[in-house]
Amino acid sequence: MKNLFANRLKSARVRAALSQAQLVEKMKTKVSKNAISKYEKAEMMPDSNVLISLANALGVKTDYFFREFNVSIENIEFRKKRLGVKKVNAIKEEVIDIIERYLELEQFLNINSSFDNPISHLEIENRNDIEKAVNLLLQQWQVGYNALPNVIDLLEDKHIKVVEIDAPQEFDGFSGWADGKYPVIVLNENYGLERKRFTALHELGHLVMNINSEFEHKKIEKMCHQFAGAMLMPENTFAREFGGKRSGVSLNELIAIKEEYGISIQAIMARAKDFGFINDFQFRRFRIYISKNRKEEGLGEYVGKESAHRFKQLLHRAAAEEIISMSKAANLSNQKLAAFRKELKTV
Structure with missing residues (x-):
């Protein structure tokens, strides 16, 4: 349990682009930097009050720290321009969290996402x-x-x-x-x-x-x-x-x-x-x-729609069919339960 919490805490802190000292400051010094260090080394666990403060400071729910589902992303091709290491790592951790929830949702729906590359031999x-x-x-x-x-x-x-x-x-x-x-x-x-x-x-x-x-x-x-x-x-x-x-x-x-x-x-x-x-x-x-107008302002515009919606579609399906509870659906979508209830419309 301590190791799971330690890994989750560090992941959430990196995702928030905060140092240990900055996290302590954001928590209004409810804990010391030394305590944060011990949490992340799996040497100590916080009490319930500190746990809630950590979650609020890092913008996650308390159960995030104990979610065992774990994903790694490899062979990353990162197109970054003057972003800095801290921001790059924050983006990676944010994406890992999203993909974890995505794959967990597919497991609930018994979906096997098998990708086939037709040009791999070329x-x-x-x-x-x-x-x-x-x-x-x-x-x-x-x-x-x-x-x-x-x-x-x-x-x-x-x-x-x-x-x-x-x-x-x-x-x-x-x-x-x-x-x-x-x-x-x-x-x-x-x-x-x-x-x-x-x-x-x-x-x-x-x-x-x-x-x-x-x-x-x-x-x-x-x-x-x-x-x-x-x-x-x-x-x-x-x-x-x-x-x-x-x-x-x-x-x-x-x-x-x-x-x-x-x-x-x-x-x-x-x-x-x-x-x-x-x-x-x-x-x-x-x-x-x-070079004076890289954004091509005033030079026409493509009229269409480009947005990722599959995750939400699967989430609404799982909730509507009661494959997962409303609270679990809200958790997977990283929303408050009331907000998800308002969003979901069934017929």
Whole structure:
């Protein structure tokens, strides 16, 4: 019991991005830093009053500290930009907690999430390999070559755990494997649709592409960018829409493509450069132009919906069928019981 509590306490503290001293301060010095240290070393257990104070300070329920379900996330590909170690670790711990609850819910429903990678046998060395891999993946997933209406829905349908978190702008997303077999993609819920779609598919590239492990990180990132662009607009589709080699490109047509396919203008032009449809000079000129408006404000907008909803759908199903109690459902969704009761509507 002490070891379980110790691990849970440290996990919750890291997730809250608090040092031991900061936790003591947030608890208004109800316990000492030395006591927190002993809790985390499994040398001591708190009394009930301190336990409640710990839960309140860390934003968890008291039973969180004694939940035995445990998940590890491995082979993490983390797209971080000046986030800092403390914030990176906090995000990892938050995602681990969400995935733990996700997998526990699936166990209650007797769901076996088995992921199949149709392109695992393909060795990816260059852009042509990526185009072939994407075409095969779309074919095996029976998606077709037109615009993808909802990327997150597609990924969740293929048994990929998609998690959206409230994160700072410096965080794009990451991917990894929970317990070595459950694919996980994490996205920043605060981003616009085009960026969210692209990031989700970039992370899918990390999960499914068999890229030469000797390639440097920067090259692998570029290949995952190319994979995302190819998923949003496969080779033949892109050639048809863009029209081949061009001496000039208008913003109007780029906006039209963006609004239909849910791909940013920057990704469209990068793809045109990869195919040789525009030359180096044209691409450099575009880069200079767009550098003043990276968010592409006023340059069209994809109208659609991209949000992870499978966890909530399963949760409502389990509660409606009384597979789990209302209090357990509230616990799994990290909500107060009254809030979950208000949310759940049955017929």
